[in-house]
Amino acid sequence: xxxxxxxxxxxxxxxxxxxxxxxxxxxxxxxxxxxxxxxxxxxxxxxxxxxxxxxxxxxxxxxxxxxxxxxxxxxxxxxxxxxxxxxxxxxxxxxxxxxxxxxxxxxxxxxxxxxxxxxxxxxxxxxxxxxxxxxxxxxxxxxxxxxxxxxxxxxxxxxxxxxxxxxxxxxxxxxxxxxxxxxxxxxxxxxxxxxxxxxxxxxxxxxxxxxxxxxxxxxxxxxxxxxxxxxxxxxxxxxxxxxxxxxxxxxxxxxxxxxxxxxxxxxxxxxxxxxxxxxxxxxxxxxxxxxxxxxxxxxxxxxxxxxxxxxxxxxxxxxxxxxxxxxxxxxxxxxxxxxxxxxxxxxxxxxxxxxxxxxxxxxxxxxxxxxx
Amino acid sequence: xxxxxxxxxxxxxxxxxxxxxxxxxxxxxxxxxxxxxxxxxxxxxxxxxxxxxxxxxxxxxxxxxxxxxxxxxxxxxxxxxxxxxxxxxxxxxxxxxxxxxxxxxxxxxxxxxxxxxxxxxxxxxxxxxxxxxxxxxxxxxxxxxxxxxxxxxxxxxxxxxxxxxxxxxxxxxxxxxxxxxxxxxxxxxxxxxxxxxxxxxxxxxxxxxxxxxxxxxxxxxxxxxxxxxxxxxxxxxxxxxxxxxxxxxxxxxxxxxxxxxxxxxxxxxxxxxxxxxxxxxxxxxxxxxxxxxxxxxxxxxxxxxxxxxxxxxxxxxxxxxxxxxxxxxxxxxx
Numbered sequence: 001x002x003x004x005x006x007x008x009x010x011x012x013x014x015x016x017x018x019x020x021x022x023x024x025x026x027x028x029x030x031x032x033x034x035x036x037x038x039x040x041x042x043x044x045x046x047x048x049x050x051x052x053x054x055x056x057x058x059x060x061x062x063x064x065x066x067x068x069x070x071x072x073x074x075x076x077x078x079x080x081x082x083x084x085x086x087x088x089x090x091x092x093x094x095x096x097x098x099x100x101x102x103x104x105x106x107x108x109x110x111x112x113x114x115x116x117x118x119x120x121x122x123x124x125x126x127x128x129x130x131x132x133x134x135x136x137x138x139x140x141x142x143x144x145x146x147x148x149x150x151x152x153x154x155x156x157x158x159x160x161x162x163x164x165x166x167x168x169x170x171x172x173x174x175x176x177x178x179x180x181x182x183x184x185x186x187x188x189x190x191x192x193x194x195x196x197x198x199x200x201x202x203x204x205x206x207x208x209x210x211x212x213x214x215x216x217x218x219x220x221x222x223x224x225x226x227x228x229x230x231x232x233x234x235x236x237x238x239x240x241x242x243x244x245x246x247x248x249x250x251x252x253x254x255x256x257x258x259x260x261x262x263x264x265x266x267x268x269x270x271x272x273x274x275x276x277x278x279x280x281x282x283x284x285x286x287x288x289x290x291x292x293x294x295x296x297x298x299x300x301x302x303x304x305x306x307x308x309x310x311x312x313x314x315x316x317x318x319x320x321x322x323x324x325x326x327x328x329x330x331x332x333x334x335x336x337x338x339x340x341x342x343x344x345x346x347x348x349x350x351x352x353x354x355x356x357x358x359x360x361x362x363x364x365x366x367x368x369x370x371x372x
Numbered sequence: 373x374x375x376x377x378x379x380x381x382x383x384x385x386x387x388x389x390x391x392x393x394x395x396x397x398x399x400x401x402x403x404x405x406x407x408x409x410x411x412x413x414x415x416x417x418x419x420x421x422x423x424x425x426x427x428x429x430x431x432x433x434x435x436x437x438x439x440x441x442x443x444x445x446x447x448x449x450x451x452x453x454x455x456x457x458x459x460x461x462x463x464x465x466x467x468x469x470x471x472x473x474x475x476x477x478x479x480x481x482x483x484x485x486x487x488x489x490x491x492x493x494x495x496x497x498x499x500x501x502x503x504x505x506x507x508x509x510x511x512x513x514x515x516x517x518x519x520x521x522x523x524x525x526x527x528x529x530x531x532x533x534x535x536x537x538x539x540x541x542x543x544x545x546x547x548x549x550x551x552x553x554x555x556x557x558x559x560x561x562x563x564x565x566x567x568x569x570x571x572x573x574x575x576x577x578x579x580x581x582x583x584x585x586x587x588x589x590x591x592x593x594x595x596x597x598x599x600x601x602x603x604x605x606x607x608x609x610x611x612x613x614x615x616x617x618x619x620x621x622x623x624x625x626x627x628x629x630x631x632x633x634x635x636x637x638x639x640x641x642x643x644x645x646x647x648x649x650x651x652x653x654x655x656x657x658x659x660x661x662x663x664x665x666x667x668x669x670x671x672x673x674x675x676x677x678x679x680x681x682x683x684x685x686x687x688x689x690x691x692x693x694x695x696x697x698x699x700x701x702x703x704x705x706x
Contacts (some may be wrong), residue, residue: 026498027472027511111465249487253480255467259460262429264480264533265453311467314487 100324103297117297121191129163164284219345220291240282381435396594413590453481457533478532520551642674
């Protein structure tokens with residue numbers, strides 16, 4: 001074989017052991033453990049903070065007591081932490097991670113810095129499902145859903161999941177056939193227009209109370225998710241995050257474009273299906289339970305890239321999970337307006353605080369705008 | 373045995389419900405280890421199709437392409453990526469990757485599912501960067517590199533795949549002339565010292581003629597002419613293929629020239645470099661240059677930075693080639 005005549009790479013460095021100075025030339029790679037650990041600590045701190053603040057402020061040691069299974073000095077505090085703030089915090093963290101990671105996948109996959117978790121039309125599907133339930137309460141459809149025992153928030157979540165699932169099925173079916181991934185982007189936009197027009201029709205015939213209820217749903221909220229719903233949401237999000245973790249290596253290859261990914265041995269079709277599946281599960285489940293929460297999915301990957309200084313997904317996937325959870329928790333805390341009984345719409349908060357941050361980051365570091 | 377061998381390979385496109393479009397067929401080509409082969413031909417003749425087919429990105433319409441004896445279209449994607457690598461045409465935007473991280477992507481077919489680099493992987497990456505002479509670039513962000521530096525890094529990435537065969541689609545497209553010469557020199561060196569086979573498509577014919585060990589010349593009719601550059605010059609294949617493109621190939625100088633009309637015969641004498649370059653200038657201006665023409669329109673003597681033009685028994689002296697050409701032009705056109 002000709003192979004044997006090839007001058008092969010030395011198994012061990014043929015040069016004498018390099019001095020420390022010579023080795024310093026080579027940049028270090030791999031996951032930035034220190035930064036990720038720091039972010040995790042920040043997440044833990046904000047998590048505890050989110051349990052402490054709200055309409056009433058609960059001292060930190062009381063919260064730790066409750067979390068460790070003890071009883072707070074006031075019984076109402078235990079109830080507030082366990083029944084309200086803890087599920088809210090967990091929901092926020094799951095949703096933030098899910099949106100951050102799915103946004104990252106979409107930005108890399110479509111090589112587009114403006115892509116986010118919803119570009120495949122997942123939110124549009126969920127929105128149509130939710131709108132059908134909310135806007136048809138008291139009509140035939142609503143009665144039918146009530147008839148099979150699905151009422152209130154759970155039926156909205158259920159309908160939103162079906163809507164998201166339907167769109168996912170459509171995108172998956174197309175993803176297996178088309179040669180260019182960009183077709184999926186166009187498909188997602190078109191699905192968005194289609195469902196929007198349906199929702200528009202529903203809104204046109206709806207009564208003001210229903211419209212208000214629908215608008216409230218579109219604001220997004222982590223408050224409505226109960227422990228029972230978390231039992232569905234948490235495993236689904238974790239499955240989606242695991243799938244994203246499995247795709248890490250392929251996402252790195254896709255940084256160079258699909259052509260290079262192919263020459264590196266990546267099965268682009270399989271990766272495409274995996275990416276669509278993971279994104280749809282993550283974005284779909286979050287939207288179903290917490291409403292169409294915007295902005296986090298687009299902003300978090302940018303913040304991570306900028307903060308971690310790399311496009312390497314072995315760093316970015318865990319990074320966006322943590323930063324996404326952090327961002328969602330902070331948004332949830334601010335939306336509650338600590339010390340008051342006011343609750344602001346979550347979606348207003350995420351963009352209000354997040355957009356200036358992202359603009360600042362992009363202006364400070366022009367590369368980020370192109371760093372997909 | 374050749375690293376790459378094609379057996380009656382037919383390349384082209386298959387569209388649903390249509391006859392396949394054949395770009396070229398019955399290709400029986402061979403590429404040996406340590407050899408740099410330049411694939412040239414007029415635009416749109418199918419160079420990229422051939423490269424894509426040989427890279428396994430596109431199925432052949434018929435025939436086989438053997439990579440050290442194995443049909444490369446039957447190898448798994450991962451196996452193929454361990455034996456063949458490619459540098460695609462066009463600019464690469466890789467986000468916030470350092471040059472080192474980008475080269476490390478070349479280890480993709482070797483790493484486990486997490487993409488973690490072993491000590492051996494890192495050694496190969498460093499070897500690849502050293503081999504292309506890009507060590508000072510390693511720590512820099514890929515996005516901040518110049519086109520020439522990027523190309524070096526992309527070649528290092530392809531090299532990090534430890535391929536038996538490396539394919540490059542127009543690796544010199546975005547580079548200025550000195551960078552092109554440097555890049556071809558680098559690839560030549562790579563082929564000869566690492567014993568890898570390298571096939572590249574290139575538009576710069578002059579450079580291809582000077583640096584390739586062998587030329588694959590794909591003509592517009594799907595005919596493939598193969599040989600040392602000099603063989604193709606001597607056989608006239610070069611001149612034939614490019615004549616239809618409106619380009620004249622001068623077998624004496626080995627260079628291409630635009631076809632220009634004849635502005636008359638000029639007799640030229642002189643010595644040294646001045647003679648060579650004055651001849652070029654006159655030819656470009658459309659004159660037929662002879663050494664001892666008696667029936668010439670004008671007689672030009674080039675010597676020591678002074679040019680004498682004798683015309684109609686009148687002799688004028690000039691100090692630059694430009695002035696000579698201008699003077700002859702003014703006189704030559706009635």
